[in-house]
Amino acid sequence: MILNEIENYLKSKITGHRNYVIPKLWVESHKQIYRDIVEEKEGKIFVDPYEFFSKSISYILEKSENKDYNKSIGILNGENNPEWIKKSIIYGSLPRTTTAFNHKGFGTFEEIDILGFKESGTFLKMIPLLLYLKHFNINVLYMLPVSKSSNLFKKGSIGSPYAVKNPLMLDESYHDPLLDEFNVEDEFKALVEAAHILGIRVVLDFIPRTASRDSDIIKDHPDWFYWIKIDDLATYKPPKIEELPFKIPEEKDLEIIYRNSEVRKHLEKFADSPDKINPQKWEKVKKMDGNILVNIIREFGIVTPPGFSDWVNDTQPTWDDVTFLRLYLDNPIAAKNFVSESQKPYVLFDVIKASKFPGSKPNLELWNYLSNIIPSYQKKFGIDGARIDMGHALPSKLQEMIIKRAKENDPSFVFIAEELEMNNDEKAKNDGYHVILGNSWYSVARREKFYKLVEETALNMKLPFLASAETPDTPRIKAREFGDKLKFLVPFLLYFLPNGIPYINSGQEIGELQPMNLGLDNSVWGKTILPPDDEFYAKLAFFDHYVLHWNSYDNELYLFLKNLMAEREKYKDFIFNGDFKYVFFNYQDGFLANYSYWFDEKGILIIANLDLSWKREFEVYIDKTVGKEINILTAKVWKKEGEIPIISPFNTIKLNLNPGDFVLLKVNVD
């Protein structure tokens, strides 16, 4: 195993010089391992980095068996289906952020610091973090894109992980200079091995619809891209269609769209690909040093255009860091009559929405390429699953191909759909997905929707959904209105839900306030939530270096989530195999969230007051809940503050819940 090699290498470098500062929480969860190698000075934890990482790895390796951990856990276990996802608990992480830290311990964050430490996240640093994650019973590590991304036309100080320059390569920034003799592939392999040893499956994020503007793919396949004249770039934007409202175009709108004068000007901006313009010259240019796109601009005067929304009259600006891949070699069938023969390959609302407006000549070579991306990660690293970004915009045949190829390699492989509509569960299932993102993060911030999710939607889902208080695209739960209540209430109610897969968004567990991106349910003000003198004020992890607030973390929340996950672990058999019952109260005003799971006379009841301003006093009817008379021998109430037995419990249990408060009521359970 590469993990062994890395362990040995690190051991050989130990000097005992403790000059590498790490967050206290990174060692807190496994104190016994690190007892003798940690030094605390002025509240900072100092270690010899070689000792710290080798100790972490040694501890993990002790748990390993004689297996090839660069196979998926499904394959290692001989699983022939992806059922495991239903029992998973997911930690969602952009590793460059999750493990970013000022390791030199002075001054401000630097990508690589003066002591030679990489302060931005690395795969190596993710390894000890796996132990920290075990504390929350995490068994799936979902990572946002870690493939090679582009720095061109970036929106902040570093490129977005979603601007993929090469989907087959890992991003070099994840290499840790502590591992001189290894490369980023070795390090990712080691991370997957360590995760698999610990029983943690690894799921990655893939983005088949777009590429970075200067994608590595251009070199071999310039014709898989659209091109416009460089002099038109400064005025390039989605054409405004005065005759139409803000909408996804329908077939009947196409005539209007193509007759529009702005569209006609827009179409004129496109050009042939450089290999077509001048094949000889192209052969020379593609061998030139430097950025391929810069060379093409200089030599051909053309450039890949920025992406934009498939909605007509969308006011969002162009997506400057990505460009669309040319999924069809001809124009959309529905647009055939509106485009002249001499029209160069172009991007327009219908072309973007290829799922709805396919062409007649699929770019099969490209489809093959895209379908082989996930298999390459399966073969090299043994990843366990994938999330597909913008899958809904792909031609359905392409989507099918992508899923099929991966499933052929590994029948336990899981696909997560970027599907936010809960009622598209069936469609996603039919498309071959095993989980949808869903919108629990949206519902939890709106009482009526939250109530409906808990009392109706969750139970009836055809596919599991991510039970998430927050996601990389949404506001942090603690930053919501009443966040100091919701940060406890929401995980409590979500993480026991039927069909819910508990999801912790990296940073959520320590009470991080700053969102990672403003994509969903947020406004431009969402990035201004930290005090302005915070080093990371207004920084978004998608576009800038960002260090989680490890040094001023929310200890109450951290302990609560640990305890909550431990409770869930104790009773998970109820969730997966018990009888689901809604709970009967003496009254219900739409604020008393509730559900329960039963094995005969034993049950756990999840009860919460969704009213964040007023308390509720009410009675729980156990018999009516179960549907039969039962003999209540013991009853206990678990809540934020701990567990209390109810003295001589009756069938009717009185509860008094403060605003946003909640209890896990245990009937006849140990």
Place this chain on the structure above:
Amino acid sequence: MILNEIENYLKSKITGHRNYVIPKLWVESHKQIYRDIVEEKEGKIFVDPYEFFSKSISYILEKSENKDYNKSIGILNGENNPEWIKKSIIYGSLPRTTTAFNHKGFGTFEEIDILGFKESGTFLKMIPLLLYLKHFNINVLYMLPVSKSSNLFKKGSIGSPYAVKNPLMLDESYHDPLLDEFNVEDEFKALVEAAHILGIRVVLDFIPRTASRDSDIIKDHPDWFYWIKIDDLATYKPPKIEELPFKIPEEKDLEIIYRNSEVRKHLEKFADSPDKINPQKWEKVKKMDGNILVNIIREFGIVTPPGFSDWVNDTQPTWDDVTFLRLYLDNPIAAKNFVSESQKPYVLFDVIKASKFPGSKPNLELWNYLSNIIPSYQKKFGIDGARIDMGHALPSKLQEMIIKRAKENDPSFVFIAEELEMNNDEKAKNDGYHVILGNSWYSVARREKFYKLVEETALNMKLPFLASAETPDTPRIKAREFGDKLKFLVPFLLYFLPNGIPYINSGQEIGELQPMNLGLDNSVWGKTILPPDDEFYAKLAFFDHYVLHWNSYDNELYLFLKNLMAEREKYKDFIFNGDFKYVFFNYQDGFLANYSYWFDEKGILIIANLDLSWKREFEVYIDKTVGKEINILTAKVWKKEGEIPIISPFNTIKLNLNPGDFVLLKVNVD
């Protein structure tokens, strides 16, 4: 002249390809020059950059005579004193910001863009900007530090211009890639030549007290720096002196300070300089490739410490990007009895405040070095003046040396003191300065202080002060409370003041809101003034790239300032040679600011209502103002909206001023 060479080079590169976008205002002021070379598309101004810059330079060169414009204007004019500064109008600029612009015209700002254009400011771009400045009758261009600065331990995404890595070299970032064959010294020379041809003098900012942590000087003079052990850096900070309040230390405090246990620990952190630790090794290390400080840390385990305030118990954090120079070879005389013989050279409050706590052995070689910095700029470029940063912290002998050396080369050379106290005018004068910064920017935002400045302080100054509505360190005038009134009122009242040198802070003239730094009269919230979706939200020009809002500039303010400067130009003889008189009204409630200048019966009266909420109706008594009866033939009122003659004016003139409103009243003038 290098300006000629650059002109010829640029001309040779003209292709007519207009792909370089510039702000409209850069061509607006001299439309006739650019008439045929500008193309407007979708509100953007496109030029061929070679044509644009060569046209600008040709126009300037047409005005040149047969002179060496790399001499100061004072020397060229045979001036033997710095009196010119009294008649100057200063534009204060950090060129990297003033001339920053997204020249590619799409996407967001990039330091160097995909078309090869440098979007951050360059000396070349400052040349056409001189023409823009002539519009405001600017005759002094004051530039914040343009010497080579460091990127180490930076506070934002780029280094601060005040973290000087090499005071004798210009910062490479100012080189414009359009000028392939030239270097940054050529370009600065050309800028000074162009300025001098246009009658604009050039003043630079120098920082003798500190250097960047990785200063180039270390290589030749490691003993001119202080050193601490690298392992102590993470806990290095100004020691807290519980026994003392927040104060500048006095001699009697030193015993308390040196007995303090934190101070004792602090003193132990210091080390000898690397050349002393191991001279042979040092000879090798100083020849190594890479950053000198990184090499010293690796090989010697020591580092230059960050700076901190000379106030005891100051709560501001360490100044991470700079370190103090070792001005004395021994400890402060006053501290002699408190420090052991074996103490390594150290930094403490008294050491920092060398002006008050000198040692007995001046580091004369360093003093010589520091005194020769300005002369080197005089000889190479012919600069006309200098601002000295933190001059008050220098030993007075060193300050004297610096001033004397420059004056020997050029008796017309001007020194501006970083002196904010108006009543330190005499002290600054005695120290050899010719101007102080003063605090008008502070007074103007506080009605009573503003009134006092106008009605008392200005007239009695022993030295001119910068009449500034804002500075690089302060809030923008437009961002102040009532900023939409103050942005007009303040320049109006300030720019005619006796002893006032009108000062425009780059961006002020177009209504920029974002401050460049939060150093003075601001809070951490000061950087949050733009809308959060602004590309430069929360960016400070001192620490990040910043582009002024040229595309959404305040046209009303721009035109007003142009007109105001034109009015001032017309009547400047009144200001410099007329009789100063305060104005008599029928009442004075402390809100009616006023002053006037007279030549016998001709006068200009500056009158404003400082009340920003309530209007004032009042009468102006001309006779009482002048102190004798005069024959009023004509009277005119000039205000924001234009000029109006008063029909048959009398000795008593009625005025009705809205909140914050003002008039220039002209009696018997043309």
